[in-house]
Amino acid sequence: MIMNRRSLMTTALTLGAMKAFPGLSYAQARPLVFATFTGSWEEAHKAVLVPAFRKANADAAMVLDPMLSVDQIAKVNAAKANPPIDVMLHDPGPALVAIGQDLVEPYPVEKSAYYKDLIAEAQEPMGPAPFFQVVGLTYNPEAVKTPPTSWADLWKPEFKGRVGITNLNSTLGTGWLVEIAKMRGGSEANVDPGFKAIEELKPNLAAVAANPGALATLFQQGQIDISPGNFNAIQILKARGVPVEFVAPKEGAIAFKTTIHIVKNSPNRELAFKLIEASLTPEVQTTLMNPPYLIVPTNSKVTMGGEIARVLAKDTAELKQKFVFQDWKKINEQRSAWIERFNREIKI
Amino acid sequence: MGAAPASRDVTSYRMGLAAPLALFFLVFFVAPLLQLLWLSLHNDTAAVHWGLGQYLQFLTDPFSLSVLGSTLLLGAEVTAVCLVLGFPIAWFYQRVGPRLQTIIILIVLLPLLTSVVVRTFAWIVILGRQGIINATLQSLGIIDTPIKLLYTQFGVVIALAQVQMPLMTLPLITALGRIDSNLDDASCSLGAGSWRTFFKIVLPLSLPGVIAGCTLTYAAAITAFITQSLIGGGQMLFMPMYLYQQASTLQNWPFASAISIIFLLAVLAVVSVFTTLGRLSRGYGGA
Numbered sequence: 001m002i003m004n005r006r007s008l009m010t011t012a013l014t015l016g017a018m019k020a021f022p023g024l025s026y027a028q029a030r031p032l033v034f035a036t037f038t039g040s041w042e043e044a045h046k047a048v049l050v051p052a053f054r055k056a057n058a059d060a061a062m063v064l065d066p067m068l069s070v071d072q073i074a075k076v077n078a079a080k081a082n083p084p085i086d087v088m089l090h091d092p093g094p095a096l097v098a099i100g101q102d103l104v105e106p107y108p109v110e111k112s113a114y115y116k117d118l119i120a121e122a123q124e125p126m127g128p129a130p131f132f133q134v135v136g137l138t139y140n141p142e143a144v145k146t147p148p149t150s151w152a153d154l155w156k157p158e159f160k161g162r163v164g165i166t167n168l169n170s171t172l173g174t175g176w177l178v179e180i181a182k183m184r185g186g187s188e189a190n191v192d193p194g195f196k197a198i199e200e201l202k203p204n205l206a207a208v209a210a211n212p213g214a215l216a217t218l219f220q221q222g223q224i225d226i227s228p229g230n231f232n233a234i235q236i237l238k239a240r241g242v243p244v245e246f247v248a249p250k251e252g253a254i255a256f257k258t259t260i261h262i263v264k265n266s267p268n269r270e271l272a273f274k275l276i277e278a279s280l281t282p283e284v285q286t287t288l289m290n291p292p293y294l295i296v297p298t299n300s301k302v303t304m305g306g307e308i309a310r311v312l313a314k315d316t317a318e319l320k321q322k323f324v325f326q327d328w329k330k331i332n333e334q335r336s337a338w339i340e341r342f343n344r345e346i347k348i
Numbered sequence: 349m350g351a352a353p354a355s356r357d358v359t360s361y362r363m364g365l366a367a368p369l370a371l372f373f374l375v376f377f378v379a380p381l382l383q384l385l386w387l388s389l390h391n392d393t394a395a396v397h398w399g400l401g402q403y404l405q406f407l408t409d410p411f412s413l414s415v416l417g418s419t420l421l422l423g424a425e426v427t428a429v430c431l432v433l434g435f436p437i438a439w440f441y442q443r444v445g446p447r448l449q450t451i452i453i454l455i456v457l458l459p460l461l462t463s464v465v466v467r468t469f470a471w472i473v474i475l476g477r478q479g480i481i482n483a484t485l486q487s488l489g490i491i492d493t494p495i496k497l498l499y500t501q502f503g504v505v506i507a508l509a510q511v512q513m514p515l516m517t518l519p520l521i522t523a524l525g526r527i528d529s530n531l532d533d534a535s536c537s538l539g540a541g542s543w544r545t546f547f548k549i550v551l552p553l554s555l556p557g558v559i560a561g562c563t564l565t566y567a568a569a570i571t572a573f574i575t576q577s578l579i580g581g582g583q584m585l586f587m588p589m590y591l592y593q594q595a596s597t598l599q600n601w602p603f604a605s606a607i608s609i610i611f612l613l614a615v616l617a618v619v620s621v622f623t624t625l626g627r628l629s630r631g632y633g634g635a
Binding site for chain 2: 070073097173208211214217223343
């Protein structure tokens with residue numbers, strides 16, 4: 001073989017390019033990529049779900065690539081034919097967007113060993129829900145002596161300038177608006193009463209946070225004493241010594257299904273299925289239910305225990321009774337209009 | 349006449365050296381920008397129907413325009429605060445010994461060495477209800493109940509001013525350093541007082557630094573997504589958050605693209621005002 005300057009250059013450039021852009025060389029043979037959420041989700045999945053998956057699948061290579069739901073959708077949308085993600089995790093709103101944009105595959109229900117054990121609300125044929133997120137009332141027990149019992153307590157005059165809420169960018173903010181609308185005679189299709197209620201809440205509002213994470217900071221800084229809040233986020237704050245408590249309001253705690261999906265055209269379809277199976281097993285869900293994770297399980301074979309049994313539900317039956325599920329299909333239809341309206345009307 | 353051709357400006361260089369950077373910008377900046385422009389010229393989210401609908405929607409909507417207006421105003425306020433606070437630091441820097449100079453430059457640079465997120469969280473601690481400011485005012489008996497600083501326009505301006513301060517101070521230090529200190533003495537010996545010397549000599553000669561500092565601070569302040577949303581909260585809407593909301597939460601990419609293009613043009617307009625001032629000042633300084 002004759003080695004001339006040109007062929008040498010080509011080889012060097014190719015090797016260099018392969019080094020610089022590894023995606024070029026193993027488009028098919030990349031490890032399984034699971035886009036979980038950032039923060040406590042990532043920690044929990046790294047510590048529990050990934051080891052369980054690898055143990056059950058001969059140490060198969062996998063990568064966690066934590067990002068927000070909306071970013072997952074954007075990334076997959078940008079490369080539909082060869083998606084950079086194999087398994088997506090979604091809140092109810094984005095899940096419907098992903099399904100609507102034809103980005104996910106139906107879950108192979110008939111192959112699944114655990115799907116049938118999930119409680120009915122978690123059985124989603126386009127991607128089951130391995131976890132619930134629960135939204136209730138969060139308060140500072142040092143400032144609020146009598147624990148609140150209802151969403152309506154936020155309007156009490158004693159909380160003047162002490163209430164925090166988030167805007168509608170988050171699932172929490174939107175879900176909460178729907179819930180207070182329902183409390184006042186509205187529904188997923190009509191949140192007018194909710195907006196009126198927020199209008200009346202203004203004297204009590206100390207802050208409208210840009211995201212639920214910012215609410216945590218506001219509690220830490222004593223900026224607010226009471227707010228709608230995510231059960232898991234509160235447990236993390238509590239563990240760090242911040243004086244916060246969570247109660248499920250008597251109207252019912254809002255439960256969001258966190259669904260997990262196989263990405264359409266994934267090169268690792270089989271492993272993606274295996275990962276989702278692992279997330280549905282009673283073992284993984286039990287471990288994740290225990291401290292420090294306290295993630296609400298969806299497999300009916302998991303016996304509820306600890307903090308979850310204390311403040312949320314002792315078993316599946318009670319869980320169904322105390323949790324409120326919302327119709328996100330309806331919510332998504334008008335969500336952008338609500339966000340616009342919130343932008344315009346809610347100024348404090 | 350000298351050996352060099354008169355037409356050749358000493359400040360101009362051969363363009364070839366800039367080619368790698370130019371190529372980089374072409375691929376990673378100009379191309380995406382064109383794609384953004386292309387996307388913004390569609391009326392539907394699927395980007396099928398061409399039209400100027402997104403721009404019309406923004407430009408005919410008083411709310412969107414008010415978001416743009418308040419963002420540009422925020423930038424002006426932050427720039428003004430940075431200039432007023434940064435100029436004395438730069439002035440002082442030129443008049444102290446080398447040891448103090450090192451300390452000043454360290455203090456100026458220190459914020460750049462910590463991440464914006466960390467600095468912003470520090471401001472949450474400072475501005476909060478139980479924060480340093482409120483605690484001090486309360487212990488001095490000036491106020492009874494904590495005043496609201498976090499989630500106010502005032503809080504955002506103060507926090508942004510601190511976060512962006514190095515961008516103002518560093519060009520000012522350079523500009524003031526270039527001024528011949530003999531000019532001060534000459535001005536004094538000719539009978540001008542120190543204020544007159546400052547306004548007639550120092551300020552005009554430092555204008556290039558002022559313009560550069562203002563441009564950098566302005567551009568950084570209006571696009572500071574993190575500080576704006578953490579200190580301003582969810583109900584104070586500025587352009588970066590508006591953009592994020594449309595692109596990420598609502599997946600309305602064409603409208604988000606139109607917002608970006610309009611924002612970009614508005615910022616370019618402001619920056620070109622600064623550069624025009626800069627060009628004028630160069631003429632002034634040379635006169």
